[in-house]
Amino acid sequence: MGFSLSAPLWRHPAFAEGARDMAGITLGISAWGLVTGVAMIKSGLSLPLALLMSLTVFAGSSQLASLPLLASGAPLWVLWATSFCVNLRFLIFSAQWRQYFSHESRWLRMAIGYFAADLNYVAFLKRFPDGQPGPEQLPYYWGGVVVNWSSWQVPALIGILLADQVPTQWGLGFAGVLALLGLAYSLLSDRNSWVSAAVAGCAAVAAYALPLRLNILVAIAAAVAVGLLMERWVPPVRSKA
Known part of the structure; x- marks a missing residue:
């Protein structure tokens, strides 16, 4: 069921299916990647460090969360804690x-x-909701990630290399916010996730005055706490959409 030289994964029909499922959302991913690439240089990172961060971290939300902290000279523990909390969702993805x-x-x-x-993650679970392994799952996964990785990294590298040519008055930060909102909306699949997102937004606004962008940590902690409580006490109700 793994990779076989005699039958490359890219030749499997599921590979093309996974690529097609991701192709429709590449515009938002590309916009987000471009914004992140520009933001890394504008925040003071050198070109080599920005390239290294883009290729090794590959987590746009934690990159955008950590860049203001790097620019403001925040302590390393705050940077690590913020990135850790922002990426906690990957623990859930991995468990699935x-x-x-x-x-x-x-x-x-x-x-x-x-x-x-x-x-x-969203596309994969929509395609394979039963939790049972199958021979078409690995080709499907790689078909999707090839499109996703490329649509992120290529614009991000363009943003890094051409950041000095991009005027700040273009408002790319707002474009990045819109891209993030679109991606976040696609992950809100039931009542519990909607409530958790609403709590996170309210907590972030309420704690905005905290230094070093600690309102991000407060929002994440509040959302996780509410989400866990609702998973325990309130059965999730899937959105009809």
């Missing part, structure tokens, strides 16, 4: 994907973890 890929080799599972992304 474990049902499908736990039989694969450690190195392959590590590669799957690196390329994991929010919308790949």
